Amino acid sequence: MSRGTLFDKVWDAHSVGTLPSGQTQLLIGLHLIHEVTSPQAFAMLRERGLSVAMPDRTVATVDHIVPTESQARPLQDVLAEEMLQALEQNCADFGIRFHNVGSGKQGIVHVIAPEQGLTQPGMTIACGDSHTSTHGAFGAISFGIGTSQVRDVLASQTLALDKLKVRRVEVNGRLAPGVYAKDVVLHIIRKLGVKGGVGYAYEYAGSTIEAMSMDERMTLCNMSIEGGARCGYVNPDAVTYAYLQGRENAPSGDDWQRAVDWWSSLRSDEDAEYDDVVVFEAADIAPTVTWGITPGQGIAVDETIPTPEEFSPDERPTVEEAYRYMHLSPGQPIEGTKVDVCFVGSCTNGRLSDLEEAAKYAKGRKVAAGVKAFIVPGSEVVKKQAESAGLNDIFTEAGFEWRNAGCSMCLAMNPDKLEGSQISASSSNRNFKGRQGSATGRTLLMSPAMVVAAAVNGEVTDIRTMVEEA
Ligand code: SF4
Numbered sequence: 001m002s003r004g005t006l007f008d009k010v011w012d013a014h015s016v017g018t019l020p021s022g023q024t025q026l027l028i029g030l031h032l033i034h035e036v037t038s039p040q041a042f043a044m045l046r047e048r049g050l051s052v053a054m055p056d057r058t059v060a061t062v063d064h065i066v067p068t069e070s071q072a073r074p075l076q077d078v079l080a081e082e083m084l085q086a087l088e089q090n091c092a093d094f095g096i097r098f099h100n101v102g103s104g105k106q107g108i109v110h111v112i113a114p115e116q117g118l119t120q121p122g123m124t125i126a127c128g129d130s131h132t133s134t135h136g137a138f139g140a141i142s143f144g145i146g147t148s149q150v151r152d153v154l155a156s157q158t159l160a161l162d163k164l165k166v167r168r169v170e171v172n173g174r175l176a177p178g179v180y181a182k183d184v185v186l187h188i189i190r191k192l193g194v195k196g197g198v199g200y201a202y203e204y205a206g207s208t209i210e211a212m213s214m215d216e217r218m219t220l221c222n223m224s225i226e227g228g229a230r231c232g233y234v235n236p237d238a239v240t241y242a243y244l245q246g247r248e249n250a251p252s253g254d255d256w257q258r259a260v261d262w263w264s265s266l267r268s269d270e271d272a273e274y275d276d277v278v279v280f281e282a283a284d285i286a287p288t289v290t291w292g293i294t295p296g297q298g299i300a301v302d303e304t305i306p307t308p309e310e311f312s313p314d315e316r317p318t319v320e321e322a323y324r325y326m327h328l329s330p331g332q333p334i335e336g337t338k339v340d341v342c343f344v345g346s347c348t349n350g351r352l353s354d355l356e357e358a359a360k361y362a363k364g365r366k367v368a369a370g371v372k373a374f375i376v377p378g379s380e381v382v383k384k385q386a387e388s389a390g391l392n393d394i395f396t397e398a399g400f401e402w403r404n405a406g407c408s409m410c411l412a413m414n415p416d417k418l419e420g421s422q423i424s425a426s427s428s429n430r431n432f433k434g435r436q437g438s439a440t441g442r443t444l445l446m447s448p449a450m451v452v453a454a455a456v457n458g459e460v461t462d463i464r465t466m467v468e469e470a
Contacts, residue, residue: 004272005166006235007201009265010141014124016158023160029123029140031058031153032109033096035065035083036413037128041150042090053157055095059118062087062101063108064413068376068403071101080414094154107379107405110134110347114218115381117247121236121263126153131347131429133224136233137217138240139266141201143231164230165199165275170206173282178463180357181216182223182349182427182447184208186288186298188280189227194296197229200275203268204234208282214243215353222348223429226295235267287463289334290431290445292322297431298445301462305332325433326442327421335460337444340422342373342455343436344448345403346410349427350378352385358448359391361456361466367399368458374401376408376416400455412437425454 016025031054033041038060045052052058065080075081084101091098099105099112106112110131113119121139125132128150135142149159169192171184189196202224209217217234224232234240241260244250251259286300297319299306307330311319323329328337344350344358355375367373375395377383383405386392392402409416410428417437418424424436424443431443444460453461 004269005203005274006139006233006266006268007141007166007203010122010124011163019160021160023162025158026124026161027158028126028153029057030118030125032113032125032127033058033060033150034109034129035062035087037147037150038090039083039086040147041154044151045154050155052094052096052154057157058096059113060087060091060096060098061106061109061112064407064411066101066406067415068406068408071404104380107381108347108350108407110222111350111378111382114138115379117244117250120244120250121240122266126159130225131222133231134218134222134347136221136224136231137214139233139236139263141231141233144225164201166203167200167276167278168203168205168274170277170279171208171282172206173208175208175282175285177467178287178449179285180447180449181212181219183285183288185220185223186290186295186445187285189223189296190298192227192278194226194294195228197224197227200229202229202232204232209234210237213353214239215351219348223295226429236263287447287450289460291326291328291334293325293431293433294318295429295431295445297322299334301335301460305330305334307331335462337460339371339425339454339459341418341424342371342451343409343424343426343428344451345376345378345408346428347378348429349448350376350382352382354427354448355386355391358452359394361449361452362398362400363394365398365456367455371455371458373399373455374403376403377405379405409436411435425451425460427451
C-alpha cells in the first residue's frame, strides 16, 4: 500500500472506476501513437465500427521506420512506405494530429511530446512503445502498452490496469565529472536487476535527481522499463516548470499559475508511505558500460567482466549466454574493447544536451580508422537547434555522419543496422541479442560522451581520462 505519493494522487485523479476484473479503469490524458503499433489497432476499430474517443488527446509521429539518410518519398523500403501511408491515412480518417517527416515537428515520440509541451505533470500518458516511461520525468504517470491496449485507448481513452506499488529510488550527492544520468540509471538497473522493478513504479528522488536537468531526468525515467518498472517518475519542481513555460502546448496566461499550483499539489507528501525505499550515493557511480545481453549486465568502465561466481545460480545461464554471444570472457577488462560502430541517438540520449555533451569530446578529434560513427538527433527540432549551434559541423569535421531524426540503430527497423558480429558503442537503451539489426551484432550501452570517446579511440575508453581536455 502506498499513500501520499504522486503516483497515488495521479492514479486516483484518473480512476474512472473498478472493473469486474478488479483492475482500475484509468483515464488516459495523452495518447501518443506511431507507425509500428497502431495499424492493427486502427484496423480493429474499423472492424467494430468505432471512432477515436478523444482525437484531440491523441498525437501521432513516425519514428521507428524512417530512414535517417534520404527521407525522400516514396521511402525506398516498400514496407516502411506502406506503414507511413497507413499512418497518414489513419490520422486523416480519424482526425488525429500527425507530425510527419518534414513537418518540423517529427521525431522520436518520447522526444517530441516533451519538447512540444504536450507532456505535463499529473498526466496519465500511454503509447505503444516500452519507453513511454520517459514522460515520468515531468511527474506524469506513463505506460508503454501493447497493440490491443492501443485499440482500447483509441476507442475509450481509458486503460484497464492493475495498480502498482511504489519504490522510492533515492540518489544523493554530486556526480563526478564524466558521470551522467545514463550512468546513474545503468547503475540502478545493475544493482536492482532487470526484473527488480516488476510490479513497481519507481519514484526517483534525492539531491542528485533534483540537480538534474529535464533532459537528464528523461534519460533516467526512459530506462525504468529496463529495470522492470512499468513506469518511473520524478516529482515536478522549479526545473520542470522552467522547462515547460512558454512551450507550444503548455498552459499560458492565467492558466499557467493555476497549473503550477495544481502540479505542485501532486508532489509526493513529505510523509508519503512507500512500499520500498532504496538509496544510492552518487559518489559510488562511475561511467558505466554494459558487457552482456541485458541492460543489467553493466559494470564501471574500469572494472573487469564479472565471473560466474559473482552471480546467483539462477542468473548464471544468462551470464554464460552473454559471454558466448558477446565473445567476452570473465575477468577481461571492458576498457579497451574494440568497437566497429558508434551511435549517438535514441529516445534515451538523442536530445540537444546529449549532442552538446557529445560534441565537447568530438571537437578537434577524429573518428578512429575503420570505425563507422554517426549522430542521430531525436527530433527535427533537436536537429535544427544543434545545427544552429554548429554542432553538426563539429561532428562532421571529426568524421561522424550527421543524420536526420529517427530511432535509427536503437531498433534497426530502418536501414541503420549492424552487420555480422560488429560491436557497437551505443547511447540507446537495449543490448538484447540482435537488437541493432544483425542476429549476431553486439551492443555496449553507455553515455553519449562515452560513445564519442569510443569512436575517436576505436575502443571503449574511460571518459574521465578526457574530461580535462574537453
Ligand atoms: S529510440 Fe528506440 S526505444 Fe526509443 S522509441 Fe525508438 S525504438 Fe523505441
